[in-house]
Amino acid sequence: MQRGTIRIWYLVHKLSSLISTAFLLMLCITGLPLIFEHEIEDLTGDAYVMPPVTDEDTRVSLDTVLANALASRPGEVGLFMSFDEDRPVVNVTSGPTPDAPGEQMTLMSLDWRTGEFVPAPDEGDVMGFLLQLHTDMFLGLKGLLFLGFMGLLFFIAIVSGVVLYAPFMTKIDFGTVRASRSARVKWLDYHNLLGIVTVMWASVVGLTGVINTLSDPLTSYWQYDQLAEMTAAYDGAHAPDQLASIQGAIDAAKAKAPGMQVQFVAFPGGSFSTEHHYAVFMQGNTPLTKKLLTPALIDAEDGSFTDMRTMPWYMQALLLSQPLHFGDYGGFPMKILWAILDIFTIIVLASGLYLWLAKGRKGIQTRVREIESGGRLDGDIRQAAE
Amino acid sequence: MTETKAPARRQTAAQIFAIPALLALLSLVGLVSALMGDGVRDFLSWLGLAAPVIVALWALKARRR
Numbered sequence: 001m002q003r004g005t006i007r008i009w010y011l012v013h014k015l016s017s018l019i020s021t022a023f024l025l026m027l028c029i030t031g032l033p034l035i036f037e038h039e040i041e042d043l044t045g046d047a048y049v050m051p052p053v054t055d056e057d058t059r060v061s062l063d064t065v066l067a068n069a070l071a072s073r074p075g076e077v078g079l080f081m082s083f084d085e086d087r088p089v090v091n092v093t094s095g096p097t098p099d100a101p102g103e104q105m106t107l108m109s110l111d112w113r114t115g116e117f118v119p120a121p122d123e124g125d126v127m128g129f130l131l132q133l134h135t136d137m138f139l140g141l142k143g144l145l146f147l148g149f150m151g152l153l154f155f156i157a158i159v160s161g162v163v164l165y166a167p168f169m170t171k172i173d174f175g176t177v178r179a180s181r182s183a184r185v186k187w188l189d190y191h192n193l194l195g196i197v198t199v200m201w202a203s204v205v206g207l208t209g210v211i212n213t214l215s216d217p218l219t220s221y222w223q224y225d226q227l228a229e230m231t232a233a234y235d236g237a238h239a240p241d242q243l244a245s246i247q248g249a250i251d252a253a254k255a256k257a258p259g260m261q262v263q264f265v266a267f268p269g270g271s272f273s274t275e276h277h278y279a280v281f282m283q284g285n286t287p288l289t290k291k292l293l294t295p296a297l298i299d300a301e302d303g304s305f306t307d308m309r310t311m312p313w314y315m316q317a318l319l320l321s322q323p324l325h326f327g328d329y330g331g332f333p334m335k336i337l338w339a340i341l342d343i344f345t346i347i348v349l350a351s352g353l354y355l356w357l358a359k360g361r362k363g364i365q366t367r368v369r370e371i372e373s374g375g376r377l378d379g380d381i382r383q384a385a386e
Numbered sequence: 387m388t389e390t391k392a393p394a395r396r397q398t399a400a401q402i403f404a405i406p407a408l409l410a411l412l413s414l415v416g417l418v419s420a421l422m423g424d425g426v427r428d429f430l431s432w433l434g435l436a437a438p439v440i441v442a443l444w445a446l447k448a449r450r451r
Binding site for chain 2: 200286
């Protein structure tokens with residue numbers, strides 16, 4: 001590789017890393033406990049045991065569940081209804097208006113067998129704080145998009161790092177760790193080894209994180225693009241005065257999608273539906289098809305089926321980016337591996353920062369020759385080599 | 387040269403990237419496999435994602451100079 005080429009890639013690697021390292025360290029460190037969010041909640045929270053009933057398979061009408069939930073929130077309307085996977089629990093989200101923002105929403109959980117309240121999932125204070133910091137640093141959409149940009153810089157740093165790996169390793173066997181040499185050479189070797197083995201994982205987790213930050217804009221675009229098209233016949237239709245039965249809407253959707261489960265229902269007027277429809281989001285049975293939701297639109301005035309179509313590619317990319325970022329789709333061993341790879345990435349980030357801080361007053365020429373020589377320009381041999 | 391080792395041969399790009407490319411491929415299999423189903427696909431996923439971890443730990447021990 002030409003010296004000029006190395007110089008350019010070195011500058012790309014240095015700049016993209018320097019800007020993003022502090023934020024990436026924050027993301028990797030807050031992300032570590034978040035991998036085990038469910039396990040930590042199970043350990044620290046008071047696990048609620050569903051009371052036994054005579055007929056475990058009995059289900060009350062979802063209209064009853066909704067009415068019970070809304071009776072506890074006078075003046076509010078339903079926004080979402082969702083279903084727990086591992087227990088007969090229906091979650092109802094309510095708010096003062098159909099388009100209420102997240103902070104005005106109330107989440108309630110009810111027993112599907114009896115229609116009685118059960119304790120709502122309680123996001124612990126610490127985990128909630130970490131999640132918010134990890135997602136948007138308490139800055140809303142601006143914070144989300146900023147962290148998305150940092151993720152993009154992280155990916156540029158990975159690519160430029162792979163390019164620089166080639167000249168550095170020309171005379172060094174894979175995996176060599178020269179721990180008996182100077183601290184600088186030792187950390188260069190750690191940085192290169194852990195960086196190169198985590199390339200694929202870090203790229204995928206980084207880029208899916210970037211896609212996740214685009215969740216709100218993508219959903220808005222989908223609503224404008226596809227939902228509007230699916231409901232063109234309803235242009236200008238007013239919101240119904242009286243909502244049709246939610247149980248009827250779900251039954252109508254299920255009849256059109258045999259073998260699929262309902263994951264959640266978005267009520268009319270919110271960002272996942274139209275003014276005039278329930279959007280019933282159906283899911284399949286494998287981890288993949290579970291994530292690739294298919295919305296069925298049900299007329300919220302008369303309960304009739306309007307349309308159903310699979311999500312466009314950008315929404316599928318968004319839905320698939322969630323598991324690939326969280327690492328929650330392959331059981332506990334996958335979480336352990338996710339954590340180890342995250343720690344490797346922390347070491348790569350920290351050693352990169354150290355290598356930059358400890359570079360002394362050496363200019364870019366020295367850095368380029370250090371890369372070309374695989375770190376041999378360090379310390380006692382520098383003079384000899386020069 | 388004060389290098390103690392004999393002047394090393396120059397590796398080609400293919401030689402340099404052989405193991406990293408294999409690890410990237412195994413990682414990718416690990417990332418995708420568990421998405422496609424449970425059971426044996428989960429297991430394949432663990433093997434794929436364990437590959438970079440095991441190789442790194444091996445190198446830190448066996449290739450320490």
